[in-house]
Amino acid sequence: MYGNDFAPPEDGPGGGLLGEVEAAEAALREAAARARRGGPDPDEDLEAYFADVIDADQKIEPRDWMPEAYRKGLIRQIAQHAHSEIIGMQPEGNWISRAPSLKRKAILLAKVQDEAGHGLYLYAAAETLGVSRDELVELLLDGRQKYSSIFNYPTLTWADVGAIGWLVDGAAIVNQVPLCRCSYGPYARAMIRVCKEESFHQRQGYEILHTLAHGTPEQKAMAQDAVNRWWYPSLAMFGPPDGDSTHSSQSMAWKIKRFSNDELRQRFVDMCVQQAEILGLTIPDPDLRWNDDRQSYDYTQPDYDELMRVIKGDGPCNRERMAHRRRAHSDGAWVREAAAAYAAKQSNKEKVAA
Amino acid sequence: MSKESSPLWEVFVRARRGLSHTHVGSLHAPDAELALRNARDLYTRRQEGVSIWVVPASAITASSPDEKDAFFDPAADKVYRHPTFYEVPDGVAHL
Numbered sequence: 001m002y003g004n005d006f007a008p009p010e011d012g013p014g015g016g017l018l019g020e021v022e023a024a025e026a027a028l029r030e031a032a033a034r035a036r037r038g039g040p041d042p043d044e045d046l047e048a049y050f051a052d053v054i055d056a057d058q059k060i061e062p063r064d065w066m067p068e069a070y071r072k073g074l075i076r077q078i079a080q081h082a083h084s085e086i087i088g089m090q091p092e093g094n095w096i097s098r099a100p101s102l103k104r105k106a107i108l109l110a111k112v113q114d115e116a117g118h119g120l121y122l123y124a125a126a127e128t129l130g131v132s133r134d135e136l137v138e139l140l141l142d143g144r145q146k147y148s149s150i151f152n153y154p155t156l157t158w159a160d161v162g163a164i165g166w167l168v169d170g171a172a173i174v175n176q177v178p179l180c181r182c183s184y185g186p187y188a189r190a191m192i193r194v195c196k197e198e199s200f201h202q203r204q205g206y207e208i209l210h211t212l213a214h215g216t217p218e219q220k221a222m223a224q225d226a227v228n229r230w231w232y233p234s235l236a237m238f239g240p241p242d243g244d245s246t247h248s249s250q251s252m253a254w255k256i257k258r259f260s261n262d263e264l265r266q267r268f269v270d271m272c273v274q275q276a277e278i279l280g281l282t283i284p285d286p287d288l289r290w291n292d293d294r295q296s297y298d299y300t301q302p303d304y305d306e307l308m309r310v311i312k313g314d315g316p317c318n319r320e321r322m323a324h325r326r327r328a329h330s331d332g333a334w335v336r337e338a339a340a341a342y343a344a345k346q347s348n349k350e351k352v353a354a
Numbered sequence: 355m356s357k358e359s360s361p362l363w364e365v366f367v368r369a370r371r372g373l374s375h376t377h378v379g380s381l382h383a384p385d386a387e388l389a390l391r392n393a394r395d396l397y398t399r400r401q402e403g404v405s406i407w408v409v410p411a412s413a414i415t416a417s418s419p420d421e422k423d424a425f426f427d428p429a430a431d432k433v434y435r436h437p438t439f440y441e442v443p444d445g446v447a448h449l
Binding site for chain 2: 063110113114117120121124125127132133134190197336339340342343346347
């Protein structure tokens with residue numbers, strides 16, 4: 001309803017990425033069409049069969065045999081991703097009642113509802129690997145599974161909502177578009193859905209910043225301040241540098257991950273520079289400059305010690321986010337209990353009638 | 355806090371009139387009516403469907419990929435089921 005009130009600059013932010021999502025979806029259909037066979041031969045080594053499917057760029061499906069480490073790694077990654085969507089509702093939810101117009105409120109509400117939806121698509125994908133929803137929720141509430149460190153930063157002004165959409169959702173899309181080609185079918189399909197919806201999120205953030213940056217000097221300063229605070233945490237979203245990344249090489253071999261942390265971070269920086277120019281805002285990196293040899297921008301790395309501190313629980317909002325999630329879960333218990341009691345009563349009635 | 359979670363439902367959506375229902379994912383809900391409403395909110399926020407089915411996941415019986423060969427073999431040796439099996443003499447029309 002509110003989608004077309006803003007014409008993004010040529011090739012608008014995320015436009016090229018949306019094309020990649022569609023290409024991934026086409027590749028998925030194509031891979032299914034050239035299906036070689038449905039399952040392993042009776043005397044075939046299951047591990048060899050699994051490797052064969054991965055090599056052929058085909059999808060592994062829930063009931064297929066898979067190495068235990070593949071299953072465990074995927075559960076960890078998909079769950080962490082789902083938790084991030086759920087916790088990610090908080091920084092923006094904080095602004096729904098204070099967004100500057102009814103239109104902005106309605107858009108933000110729809111966006112936060114999407115985040116809940118993304119969390120649920122991903123929980124559903126994780127459940128196909130044999131873990132239950134209750135277990136996953138418990139792992140999050142007990143702090144045994146993590147969520148993206150970016151959501152442990154506060155949203156201080158309305159411009160932060162714009163910066164989250166442009167930078168945080170932008171970084172998430174760059175990270176997630178290659179996951180549309182992940183070797184695990186349910187995850188790849190969930191990511192295609194998520195990425196298509198994320199591009200609305202990124203554009204709505206960009207539009208907020210564009211409006212502020214072309215408003216009064218105070219509004220422009222507010223937009224610049226938000227970009228200053230969100231730039232480095234957004235770069236850190238791609239994870240530690242390649243040399244220090246613990247899960248990367250096996251993930252690449254299994255085609256869960258397609259590009260390294262540093263490759264994706266570079267792609268994100270290269271995209272943002274031109275987008276920042278059109279906003280008329282400055283990326284807070286004095287050493288950001290075009291490198292003709294590499295055909296990419298040189299940039300300052302984020303503070304990875306800070307990233308580790310935030311992951312370990314010492315970010316500005318870690319405790320607040322978890323306390324809020326636990327409270328929301330326990331405050332909702334009576335609703336779940338009432339619905340279950342009603343369902344039990346209805347099914348008893350049906351039994352009596354039958 | 356209730357320990358017992360809601361049952362799992364598989365969701366099928368008909369995208370447009372003329373297409374069949376397609377599996378889109380799953381969700382948890384205490385009963386069929388709530389499953390249907392949750393499915394609407396979760397899987398059709400952008401007019402992706404004109405009709406939804408929800409089916410308790412526990413009610414689905416699936417074939418197993420392990421026995422795939424034995425299970426689907428009977429179809430493999432009946433090439434004569436396909437029209438391409440037959441040789442058509444030159445010049446025959448409407449066949």
